[in-house]
Amino acid sequence: MEIQVAVAKVGKWATSESGDTLEMVERPHGGLSFVLVDGQRSGRSAKAISNLVARKAISLLAEGVRDGAAARAAHDYLFTHRGGKVSATLNILSVDLTSNTLVISRNSRCPAIVITADGELRVLDEPSQPVGVRRGTKPQITELPLTAGTVIVIYTDGLEAAGVRSICALDVPAAVRELMSKDGASTQQLADGLLQQALELEEGRPHDDISVLVLCVLEREGDGGVRRLAVQLPI
Amino acid sequence: MEIQVAVAKVGKWATSESGDTLEMVERPHGGLSFVLVDGQRSGRSAKAISNLVARKAISLLAEGVRDGAAARAAHDYLFTHRGGKVSATLNILSVDLTSNTLVISRNSRCPAIVITADGELRVLDEPSQPVGVRRGTKPQITELPLTAGTVIVIYTDGLEAAGVRSICALDVPAAVRELMSKDGASTQQLADGLLQQALELEEGRPHDDISVLVLCVLEREGDGGVRRLAVQLPI
Numbered sequence: 001m002e003i004q005v006a007v008a009k010v011g012k013w014a015t016s017e018s019g020d021t022l023e024m025v026e027r028p029h030g031g032l033s034f035v036l037v038d039g040q041r042s043g044r045s046a047k048a049i050s051n052l053v054a055r056k057a058i059s060l061l062a063e064g065v066r067d068g069a070a071a072r073a074a075h076d077y078l079f080t081h082r083g084g085k086v087s088a089t090l091n092i093l094s095v096d097l098t099s100n101t102l103v104i105s106r107n108s109r110c111p112a113i114v115i116t117a118d119g120e121l122r123v124l125d126e127p128s129q130p131v132g133v134r135r136g137t138k139p140q141i142t143e144l145p146l147t148a149g150t151v152i153v154i155y156t157d158g159l160e161a162a163g164v165r166s167i168c169a170l171d172v173p174a175a176v177r178e179l180m181s182k183d184g185a186s187t188q189q190l191a192d193g194l195l196q197q198a199l200e201l202e203e204g205r206p207h208d209d210i211s212v213l214v215l216c217v218l219e220r221e222g223d224g225g226v227r228r229l230a231v232q233l234p235i
Numbered sequence: 236m237e238i239q240v241a242v243a244k245v246g247k248w249a250t251s252e253s254g255d256t257l258e259m260v261e262r263p264h265g266g267l268s269f270v271l272v273d274g275q276r277s278g279r280s281a282k283a284i285s286n287l288v289a290r291k292a293i294s295l296l297a298e299g300v301r302d303g304a305a306a307r308a309a310h311d312y313l314f315t316h317r318g319g320k321v322s323a324t325l326n327i328l329s330v331d332l333t334s335n336t337l338v339i340s341r342n343s344r345c346p347a348i349v350i351t352a353d354g355e356l357r358v359l360d361e362p363s364q365p366v367g368v369r370r371g372t373k374p375q376i377t378e379l380p381l382t383a384g385t386v387i388v389i390y391t392d393g394l395e396a397a398g399v400r401s402i403c404a405l406d407v408p409a410a411v412r413e414l415m416s417k418d419g420a421s422t423q424q425l426a427d428g429l430l431q432q433a434l435e436l437e438e439g440r441p442h443d444d445i446s447v448l449v450l451c452v453l454e455r456e457g458d459g460g461v462r463r464l465a466v467q468l469p470i
Binding site for chain 1: 238242256257258263265282289290293294330460469
């Protein structure tokens with residue numbers, strides 16, 4: 001099998017920095033974790049918050065700390081550091097090669113979307129609090145088998161708020177379903193397609209930072225076990 | 236401008252894990268850093284070492300620590316932890332958006348290859364020690380302006396040792412020059428092409444872990460400031 005992950009990420013219109021932070025880290029027992037954080041407000045102050053939360057989470061995950069504990073620690077750290085006055089949403093998506101599972105941790109009002117191997121679309125939207133403001137905040141954790149055909153989409157609230165000020169908000173599950181129905185859509189095309197729909201609703205000038213992460217588990221054999229990473233960073 | 240980075244990475248033939256670790260982290264003042272570590276020997280023990288060194292480096296870089304200090308700290312940490320008995324090579328490549336420079340830190344006998352904006356190929360091969368074994372080890376640091384047309388290639392020693400047991404070792408600078416001469420070769424094609432040549436010399440069964448990282452600074456405007464990340468992980 002092969003895991004493919006694609007991220008597309010854009011900052012709020014006319015701000016120098018996105019307040020969203022996406023980090024990736026290798027799990028010492030095998031696999032990868034992706035951490036997506038949306039800091040309260042936008043611009044530089046939001047970036048400082050999301051960087052702080054993401055940094056705490058990845059440094060723990062890199063030491064082999066389990067996802068639930070890393071999310072709790074990231075909350076406690078922000079809560080202590082900022083006296084419960086600043087919030088951030090936190091998603092952790094892990095490919096855990098020890099348990100052969102996909103682990104989704106949510107501290108966000110945004111759902112995660114899962115398409116299972118048999119094509120069923122599930123919206124993971126159990127009530128969940130952002131980190132940083134309420135003592136004892138815990139993540140919502142969902143563990144799925146690492147099965148070919150599985151697709152997971154996580155995103156920050158800028159995606160589902162796209163268009164809400166003018167036409168109508170983006171229906172993310174419907175958009176995922178539509179994009180998936182196109183034969184042979186690549187992981188990158190799914191991520192780009194979702195971001196593109198949001199940007200169209202916002203007429204190219206997003207009112208908030210938008211980040212989309214798509215993970216697909218594919219049947220195909222990776223060629224010769226080569227791992228690849230590609231980054232595009234406009235400056 | 237747009238920065239593109241591509242990594243291609245493969246483990247030694249018939250080992251479950253690559254002893255090389257590649258991590259990427261956002262710089263809190265703007266930009267990205269890539270950390271490439273090759274732990275002594277191969278397999279699980281090498282992975283544990285490279286994970287330890289990479290983790291120390293990225294956690295410091297994520298806090299805003301400068302590259303030279305992060306490399307020194309990673310050395311001191313491994314030296315202290317393993318009593319000077321275990322070595323690792325360490326490369327840090329940073330896109331620093333505060334100073335608008337590319338920063339290359341080498342603790343490795345492998346050179347870094349730079350193609351400057353005017354097409355000149357430079358081999359950065361000042362003598363440099365791996366981390367972990369000699370007290371006071373320092374990185375070799377090169378800072379380059381962030382100019383469109385610049386290409387940087389860093390790699391672990393498995394690349395230049397490819398073929399050395401049978402035919403002849405891969406001439407990495409010559410291979411880079413040849414691949415660059417193909418019009419319109421993408422960043423990913425450069426990384427894949429170098430790995431491919433090494434794998435051919437090793438008849439598909441590499442005697443060592445091989446990792447290649449290519450960074451290109453392109454003239455083109457990134458479309459609407461969208462940042463992208465793509466990962467392929469065969470399992």
